[in-house]
Amino acid sequence: MTGRGRGAYADIMTVPAPGYCSAAAEQLLDFVFAEVWQRPNLTRRERRFVTLPCVADADAEGPLRDHVYAALSSGDVAIGEMQETVLHFAVYAGWPKASRFNMVVDQQWERIHAERGLPVPAPEPLLPLTTPSDPEQRLCVxxxxxxxxxxxxxxxxxxxxxxxxxxxxxxxxxxxLRPGLGVKERRLITVACVAFQDAPYPILSHVYAALKSRDLSFDEMDELALHFAAHCGWPKAEHLGQVIAEQKQRVTAEWAGESEATS
Amino acid sequence: MTGRGRGAYADIMTVPAPGYCSAAAEQLLDFVFAEVWQRPNLTRRERRFVTLPCVADADAEGPLRDHVYAALSSGDVAIGEMQETVLHFAVYAGWPKASRFNMVVDQQWERIHAERGLPVPAPEPLLPLTTPSDPEQRLCVxxxxxxxxxxxxxxxxxxxxxxxxxxxxxxxxxxxLRPGLGVKERRLITVACVAFQDAPYPILSHVYAALKSRDLSFDEMDELALHFAAHCGWPKAEHLGQVIAEQKQRVTAEWAGESEATS
Amino acid sequence: MTGRGRGAYADIMTVPAPGYCSAAAEQLLDFVFAEVWQRPNLTRRERRFVTLPCVADADAEGPLRDHVYAALSSGDVAIGEMQETVLHFAVYAGWPKASRFNMVVDQQWERIHAERGLPVPAPEPLLPLTTPSDPEQRLCVxxxxxxxxxxxxxxxxxxxxxxxxxxxxxxxxxxxLRPGLGVKERRLITVACVAFQDAPYPILSHVYAALKSRDLSFDEMDELALHFAAHCGWPKAEHLGQVIAEQKQRVTAEWAGESEATS
Incomplete structure (x- = not known):
């Protein structure tokens, strides 16, 4: 790895870069950390919400542990946000993978407190919920x-x-509707999840909704695709890129129509 | 394909076998339909509940459509059971893939009725639920x-x-707890889903529980692993097979201990 | 397993076949090792480049370790080729899974040298690159x-x-463009990766390009599909098979047109 790659790695992962692996691996680390993570349009914190679902999906225990640790240890993601990320991920990527993600979050949160000589704080209570309990009312909501x-x-x-x-x-x-995680963060997680899940309609509908709602700008969405490519592989990212291009056109046309209708 | 392979294909898929593809594909079709599906220990109906999650996970639109059609058209799986299968799959494999599965079920159900010149029956109403609405009571349940x-x-x-x-x-x-799908069918779906999801602890815990509860016998579980291998590939099945071997030992030892304790 | 299956397993995996598992597993092992791996049109070495991405994708640590060991230990794949395979896999299957693959390669390479009482040779240096550093020139290349x-x-x-x-x-x-891995090997890896990644356009484009470039013959591509089926499952392989059938027709028509144009 170049010195620039090592510095970028240490900054993002909050631990020193690994020793020399192979020429091939070094080159990839340089590309991912010194190039992709340094780009504009998504902050380092926002890139966490794309990276975490990608590594939780990949079933690679090491990268998952390292990225959960880095996100919490850097202070970029609060523990409550991380736990909501696990629940959101469970829905879009399946509970078995989320179950491991959940265990890793608990372990890394304990590790960070052990390293700092601090006790682990008590969790926030689950109840009362902010949403209605009556089945008919819940369905309406x-x-x-x-x-x-x-x-x-x-x-x-x-x-x-x-x-x-x-x-x-x-x-x-x-x-x-759960509080504790912003809608922009939920958009980043969701688009990453539907992009690795591959089912065609959800990719389309969630890319559309993220752009149409203006929760993600066009530039942020393009950046999400590159970040996703580096962490989930190019074929899925290529498909995501095509969907983004189509949905930008659709949203642009709809905004033009709405602007005419109201002018 | 051999004549035996063609007959088996037509029987299981409820449509004639495809024309000649390649020697390689023919050999595989013979193995899957004339060997695997014909084996003892799991019925054809039970094999549907392993096959459906595998094809819904694989994102291969053609096989998903064909197996949903075959399961409904053969009468092996009722529409209500199929719809519960989609919900169960959503939880264990993620909602995006389940969303497509759900669309395919609706389409094939309509296709079957159109082919038979029959109207599509009205769906069963969702409410009332059989589980409590109060949040504290729900958590206790x-x-x-x-x-x-x-x-x-x-x-x-x-x-x-x-x-x-x-x-x-x-x-x-x-x-x-939802009625409309038996616990044995839920076990088959769950083990298939955790096996392709790969997260280590859920595979272990769901294989254990399916055996310990006696909802699946040891022979049924072995058979599930072979059927899974044919539809989700050998590496994941090999891992599943290792977990099954370990959990059989664990369950056998626990049963022996329980039997001593009560004698 | 039959004697033939055991012999085939030992030959391919470079270790003795496992003891009796279950009747179901034995049948599968016989099919994979004594049938699929023995077929013509792809050599044992070439089948390694289809198998490795499949097991690296499947997240089954045991099969990944065993196949990396077997590929290196048999001498079929050189260490430099294996490391390039990891980098190529990273791009097409995502960085987190490649990170684990990379670790497994290092471990198995050390294990092989430890078993033989030999020191691990020094790695090849990364620099100088064979491709230009100037950003504009790189984009042109x-x-x-x-x-x-x-x-x-x-x-x-x-x-x-x-x-x-x-x-x-x-x-x-x-x-x-990196030296150290041939283009045919890169084609085998890429088609396997796009086939398990499922994104529709990359499957189509990489199958087309592998056939059109004549880097893979039609028979080799059919064989790849069967080998893939045995290692990544039948539904994804069926989809791959459909794409192959369409792209063969397209390429055949294009070659006929080109031949007319030049005659």
Missing amino acids: GEQSFKDINCLPYAPNRDNPFQGAGILNFVFGEMW | GEQSFKDINCLPYAPNRDNPFQGAGILNFVFGEMW | GEQSFKDINCLPYAPNRDNPFQGAGILNFVFGEMW
Whole structure:
């Protein structure tokens, strides 16, 4: 690794760069840390919310542990935000991978406190929830939240277990509405997750909604694609890039139409 | 493909086998349909609940469509069971892939009715739920259900969003308890999902619980591993096989201890 | 396992076959080692470059370790080639999984030398690179290399971070051009990676380019699909098989057109 690569690695990972591996690995480390992470349009903190789902998806225990440690140790991500990230990731990437992510978060949080000679603070209590408990009211909240977050005029039919018990009741009726993680951070996590999950419609709908809501600018979304490529591989990133290009056009056309309609 | 392979394909897929592809593909089709699907210990219906998560995970639109069609068209899986399978899959494999699975189920259900000249029946209503609505009660139900289904004497700490709002409130407080899909079918789906998700602890815990609960026999679990191998690949199946071997020993030892304790 | 299966396993894996697992597992091992690996059209060495990305993707630590050991220990793959394989894999499958692959390579290389009582040789130095350092020149080299390797008459727009900083500057301006791994081997790795990554366009474009460039013959590509099926599962392989069938037709038609044009 070059001196610049070593410095960038130590800055981002909060530990010294590893010793010499192979020529091939060194070159990749230089590219990822000294080039990609240094670019404008997404802050280092925002890049954490793209990186964490990528490493949690990849099942590579070492990188997951290192990035969780770095995000918490640097102070870029608070423990409550990290735990909400795990729940959000569980929904979009599956609970088994989230279960390991959750364990790693607990371990690294303890490790950081042990290294600093501090006790681990007590967790925030779960109850009371901020969302309604009555099933009919939850579904109504979920329907509105589904429309708002997806920038769509309709919500799915509730009389289907996946859509009713899952999407409306839990994902949009509860999970997206939880305080403790900003909507921009949820957008970054979601786009990363749908991009590695590959199912075509969710990639399209979440890229669209992130741009349409203006939660992510066009430049931020392009930057997300590059950061994602470096951490989840080029083929998935190439597909994401195509979807982004199409959805930018769609959103631009819709904004032009809305601007005409209101002028 | 041999005549035996063609017959097996038509029987399982409910449509004629494809024309000649390549010698390599023919050999694989023969192995999968004329050997694997014909083996004892898991019925054709039970093999559907292993196959469906594998093809829904793989993002291969064609095989997913074909297997959903075959499972419904053969009458092996009822539409309500298929829809519960989608929700269960969503939790263990992530909502984006489940979203596509859900769309494919709707399309194939309509296609089957169109082919038969029948109207699509109205869906079952979602409400009322069979589980409590009060948040504290739901968590208590979730804690008990977590212990029962995982064959564990404890439940996770609820003051962690992933564990409290996710696992206890929704996954075990609601999803696993929904009527409309048997526990054996949920075991088959879950083991397939944790096996392709790769996170080490969930594979171990769900293989253990499926065996310990006697919901799956040792022979059924071995058969699941072979069926999984044919649909998700040999490396993940090899890992699953190792976990199964270890958990069989653990469960056998525990049963021996319990039998001594009660004699 | 049959005697033939045991012999094939020992030959390919360079260690004795495991003891009896289950009837189901034995049948699979026989199929994979005594049938698939023994087939014509791809050599044992070439099958290594399909197997390695599949096991590195699958996150099954045991099979990854065993196949890295076998590839190096058999002498089929030199250490420098293996390290280039890790870098190539990183680009197409993502950095976190490659990071683990890289560690496993180091460990197995040390293990082989320890078993033989030999010191681990010093690694090849990274510098000097064979590609230009000047950013403008790198982009030009990347554009030409993109066209050559993808068999396309155009290169993507450089004024986009993913395409410019990623694809042109690094993937085609540097990585594909590195000496130390042949283009045929890079084709085998790439097709395996895009096939398990699932993003639709890269599967199509890399299968097309591998056939159009004549780096892989039609028969070799069919064989790759079967080998991939055995290691990454049947649904993804079925999708790959469909793409191969379409791209064979496209390439055949293009060659016919070119032959007419020059006659």
